[in-house]
Amino acid sequence: MSAREEILARLRAATADVTTPTGARGPAPVIATPATSRAQTLELFTDTVADYRATVVRCTPGQVGAQVAAALARGRARSVLVPDELPADWVAPVDAAGLTLLRDVATDGGPLTPDGLDAVDAVVTAARLGVATTGTIVLDHTADQGRRALTLVPDQHVCVVLAEQVVHDVPDAVALLDPRRPLTWVSGPSATSDIELDRVEGVHGPRVLDVILVD
Numbered sequence: 001m002s003a004r005e006e007i008l009a010r011l012r013a014a015t016a017d018v019t020t021p022t023g024a025r026g027p028a029p030v031i032a033t034p035a036t037s038r039a040q041t042l043e044l045f046t047d048t049v050a051d052y053r054a055t056v057v058r059c060t061p062g063q064v065g066a067q068v069a070a071a072l073a074r075g076r077a078r079s080v081l082v083p084d085e086l087p088a089d090w091v092a093p094v095d096a097a098g099l100t101l102l103r104d105v106a107t108d109g110g111p112l113t114p115d116g117l118d119a120v121d122a123v124v125t126a127a128r129l130g131v132a133t134t135g136t137i138v139l140d141h142t143a144d145q146g147r148r149a150l151t152l153v154p155d156q157h158v159c160v161v162l163a164e165q166v167v168h169d170v171p172d173a174v175a176l177l178d179p180r181r182p183l184t185w186v187s188g189p190s191a192t193s194d195i196e197l198d199r200v201e202g203v204h205g206p207r208v209l210d211v212i213l214v215d
Contacts, residue, residue: 005198033133035168041132045166046213048135052188054209061214068124068158069093071210077099077121081112083146091124104146117149122156123206130166130213134163137161137211138173139184148184157206159186162200163215 191207
Protein backbone atom coordinates (compact mmCIF):
# COMPACT_ATOMS: atom_id res chain seq x y z
CA MET A 1 0.00 0.00 0.00
CA SER A 2 1.32 3.42 -0.95
CA ALA A 3 1.38 6.34 1.47
CA ARG A 4 -1.50 7.93 -0.43
CA GLU A 5 -3.61 4.78 -0.24
CA GLU A 6 -2.87 4.44 3.47
CA ILE A 7 -3.95 8.02 4.19
CA LEU A 8 -7.17 7.61 2.20
CA ALA A 9 -7.91 4.32 3.97
CA ARG A 10 -7.53 6.00 7.35
CA LEU A 11 -9.84 8.82 6.27
CA ARG A 12 -12.48 6.35 5.13
CA ALA A 13 -12.22 4.46 8.41
CA ALA A 14 -12.52 7.66 10.45
CA THR A 15 -15.67 8.75 8.58
CA ALA A 16 -17.31 5.35 8.22
CA ASP A 17 -20.03 6.26 10.73
CA VAL A 18 -20.99 9.46 8.90
CA THR A 19 -24.07 8.52 6.90
CA THR A 20 -25.55 11.94 6.12
CA PRO A 21 -25.08 12.85 2.42
CA THR A 22 -22.82 15.81 1.76
CA GLY A 23 -25.61 18.05 0.48
CA ALA A 24 -27.76 17.42 3.56
CA ARG A 25 -25.23 18.35 6.21
CA GLY A 26 -26.23 21.99 6.41
CA PRO A 27 -23.96 25.02 6.34
CA ALA A 28 -20.54 24.87 7.95
CA PRO A 29 -20.43 26.70 11.28
CA VAL A 30 -18.80 30.11 11.15
CA ILE A 31 -17.14 31.52 14.25
CA ALA A 32 -16.63 35.23 13.78
CA THR A 33 -15.68 38.07 16.11
CA PRO A 34 -18.08 40.98 15.63
CA ALA A 35 -16.85 44.55 15.45
CA THR A 36 -18.23 47.10 17.88
CA SER A 37 -17.41 50.01 15.56
CA ARG A 38 -15.55 50.88 12.37
CA ALA A 39 -12.98 52.82 14.38
CA GLN A 40 -12.34 49.75 16.53
CA THR A 41 -11.78 47.61 13.43
CA LEU A 42 -9.16 50.00 12.05
CA GLU A 43 -7.45 50.32 15.42
CA LEU A 44 -7.39 46.56 15.81
CA PHE A 45 -5.89 46.19 12.34
CA THR A 46 -3.01 48.54 13.12
CA ASP A 47 -2.34 46.77 16.42
CA THR A 48 -2.33 43.25 15.00
CA VAL A 49 -0.18 44.23 12.01
CA ALA A 50 2.34 45.76 14.42
CA ASP A 51 2.28 42.59 16.54
CA TYR A 52 3.84 40.77 13.59
CA ARG A 53 6.85 43.13 13.70
CA ALA A 54 5.64 45.03 10.67
CA THR A 55 5.71 48.83 10.59
CA VAL A 56 2.27 50.37 10.21
CA VAL A 57 1.40 54.04 9.78
CA ARG A 58 -1.87 55.83 9.13
CA CYS A 59 -2.20 58.79 6.81
CA THR A 60 -4.57 60.74 4.60
CA PRO A 61 -4.79 60.12 0.83
CA GLY A 62 -2.63 63.15 0.14
CA GLN A 63 0.17 61.85 2.36
CA VAL A 64 0.60 58.41 0.75
CA GLY A 65 3.53 59.40 -1.46
CA ALA A 66 5.45 60.91 1.45
CA GLN A 67 4.80 57.88 3.64
CA VAL A 68 5.93 55.49 0.88
CA ALA A 69 9.13 57.51 0.49
CA ALA A 70 9.69 57.47 4.26
CA ALA A 71 9.22 53.70 4.43
CA LEU A 72 11.73 53.16 1.62
CA ALA A 73 14.18 55.48 3.33
CA ARG A 74 13.89 53.44 6.55
CA GLY A 75 14.62 50.31 4.55
CA ARG A 76 17.53 52.04 2.74
CA ALA A 77 16.14 50.96 -0.61
CA ARG A 78 17.97 52.14 -3.71
CA SER A 79 15.86 50.36 -6.32
CA VAL A 80 12.07 50.12 -6.15
CA LEU A 81 9.69 47.97 -8.17
CA VAL A 82 6.04 48.90 -8.69
CA PRO A 83 3.18 47.19 -10.57
CA ASP A 84 2.25 48.87 -13.81
CA GLU A 85 -1.08 50.30 -12.57
CA LEU A 86 -0.04 51.52 -9.13
CA PRO A 87 -1.26 55.13 -8.72
CA ALA A 88 1.51 57.44 -9.93
CA ASP A 89 1.14 59.87 -7.03
CA TRP A 90 1.98 57.10 -4.57
CA VAL A 91 5.52 56.89 -5.93
CA ALA A 92 6.04 60.43 -7.23
CA PRO A 93 8.26 61.43 -4.26
CA VAL A 94 10.27 58.23 -4.78
CA ASP A 95 10.90 59.13 -8.40
CA ALA A 96 11.90 62.65 -7.39
CA ALA A 97 14.34 61.31 -4.79
CA GLY A 98 16.47 59.70 -7.46
CA LEU A 99 15.84 56.06 -6.59
CA THR A 100 15.79 53.57 -9.44
CA LEU A 101 12.09 53.06 -10.17
CA LEU A 102 11.12 49.96 -12.14
CA ARG A 103 7.70 48.93 -13.41
CA ASP A 104 6.48 45.41 -14.01
CA VAL A 105 3.34 43.85 -15.47
CA ALA A 106 0.80 41.95 -13.40
CA THR A 107 0.91 38.75 -15.45
CA ASP A 108 3.33 35.84 -15.31
CA GLY A 109 6.26 36.17 -17.66
CA GLY A 110 6.89 39.83 -16.82
CA PRO A 111 10.09 41.53 -17.92
CA LEU A 112 12.00 40.81 -14.70
CA THR A 113 13.36 37.30 -14.15
CA PRO A 114 13.75 35.85 -10.63
CA ASP A 115 17.40 36.99 -10.70
CA GLY A 116 16.26 40.45 -11.75
CA LEU A 117 13.71 40.59 -8.93
CA ASP A 118 16.36 39.49 -6.46
CA ALA A 119 18.44 42.52 -7.42
CA VAL A 120 15.58 44.89 -6.48
CA ASP A 121 15.58 46.27 -2.93
CA ALA A 122 11.86 46.94 -2.44
CA VAL A 123 8.41 46.67 -3.95
CA VAL A 124 5.41 48.97 -3.47
CA THR A 125 1.91 47.59 -4.05
CA ALA A 126 -1.74 48.12 -3.29
CA ALA A 127 -3.84 45.43 -1.56
CA ARG A 128 -7.19 43.74 -1.99
CA LEU A 129 -8.17 43.48 1.69
CA GLY A 130 -6.92 43.81 5.24
CA VAL A 131 -8.18 41.59 8.07
CA ALA A 132 -8.27 43.26 11.48
CA THR A 133 -8.42 40.26 13.84
CA THR A 134 -5.41 38.57 12.25
CA GLY A 135 -3.40 41.55 10.98
CA THR A 136 -3.41 39.97 7.54
CA ILE A 137 -3.15 41.65 4.15
CA VAL A 138 -4.68 39.83 1.20
CA LEU A 139 -3.41 40.34 -2.34
CA ASP A 140 -5.32 39.05 -5.36
CA HIS A 141 -2.66 40.24 -7.80
CA THR A 142 -4.60 42.64 -9.95
CA ALA A 143 -2.65 45.25 -11.91
CA ASP A 144 -2.06 47.54 -8.91
CA GLN A 145 -0.60 44.63 -6.89
CA GLY A 146 1.48 42.84 -9.50
CA ARG A 147 2.24 39.18 -10.04
CA ARG A 148 2.98 37.09 -6.97
CA ALA A 149 6.76 36.98 -7.48
CA LEU A 150 6.96 40.77 -7.07
CA THR A 151 5.94 40.54 -3.40
CA LEU A 152 7.93 37.42 -2.54
CA VAL A 153 11.45 38.13 -3.80
CA PRO A 154 12.47 41.75 -2.93
CA ASP A 155 13.66 42.30 0.64
CA GLN A 156 11.12 45.02 1.52
CA HIS A 157 7.39 45.20 0.76
CA VAL A 158 5.59 48.51 1.18
CA CYS A 159 1.84 47.86 0.99
CA VAL A 160 -0.82 50.57 0.81
CA VAL A 161 -4.17 49.54 2.29
CA LEU A 162 -7.26 51.75 2.08
CA ALA A 163 -9.42 52.00 5.19
CA GLU A 164 -12.48 50.81 3.29
CA GLN A 165 -10.59 47.64 2.36
CA VAL A 166 -10.19 46.58 6.00
CA VAL A 167 -12.71 44.00 7.21
CA HIS A 168 -13.05 42.81 10.77
CA ASP A 169 -12.60 39.04 10.59
CA VAL A 170 -11.56 36.24 8.23
CA PRO A 171 -15.13 35.18 7.23
CA ASP A 172 -15.77 38.78 6.14
CA ALA A 173 -12.69 38.62 3.91
CA VAL A 174 -13.51 35.23 2.40
CA ALA A 175 -16.99 36.45 1.46
CA LEU A 176 -15.46 39.26 -0.63
CA LEU A 177 -12.67 37.33 -2.35
CA ASP A 178 -12.82 35.58 -5.71
CA PRO A 179 -11.53 32.02 -5.15
CA ARG A 180 -10.62 31.77 -8.82
CA ARG A 181 -7.95 34.42 -8.46
CA PRO A 182 -4.46 33.78 -7.05
CA LEU A 183 -4.54 34.89 -3.43
CA THR A 184 -1.59 35.71 -1.19
CA TRP A 185 -2.24 36.17 2.54
CA VAL A 186 0.48 38.18 4.26
CA SER A 187 0.73 38.27 8.06
CA GLY A 188 3.87 40.21 8.87
CA PRO A 189 7.35 39.90 7.40
CA SER A 190 8.57 36.48 6.35
CA ALA A 191 9.92 34.67 9.42
CA THR A 192 10.76 31.19 10.58
CA SER A 193 12.90 29.65 13.29
CA ASP A 194 15.65 27.07 13.29
CA ILE A 195 15.88 24.02 15.54
CA GLU A 196 17.07 26.22 18.44
CA LEU A 197 14.06 28.52 17.93
CA ASP A 198 16.18 31.44 16.76
CA ARG A 199 14.04 33.72 14.60
CA VAL A 200 15.21 34.03 10.99
CA GLU A 201 13.60 36.63 8.74
CA GLY A 202 13.37 36.81 4.98
CA VAL A 203 13.61 33.10 4.21
CA HIS A 204 10.50 32.78 2.04
CA GLY A 205 9.38 36.36 1.51
CA PRO A 206 10.23 39.98 2.35
CA ARG A 207 12.24 40.54 5.50
CA VAL A 208 10.66 43.98 5.99
CA LEU A 209 6.95 44.80 5.73
CA ASP A 210 5.66 48.37 5.85
CA VAL A 211 1.88 48.88 5.84
CA ILE A 212 0.41 52.29 5.06
CA LEU A 213 -3.25 52.56 6.10
CA VAL A 214 -5.04 55.35 4.27
CA ASP A 215 -8.14 56.88 5.84
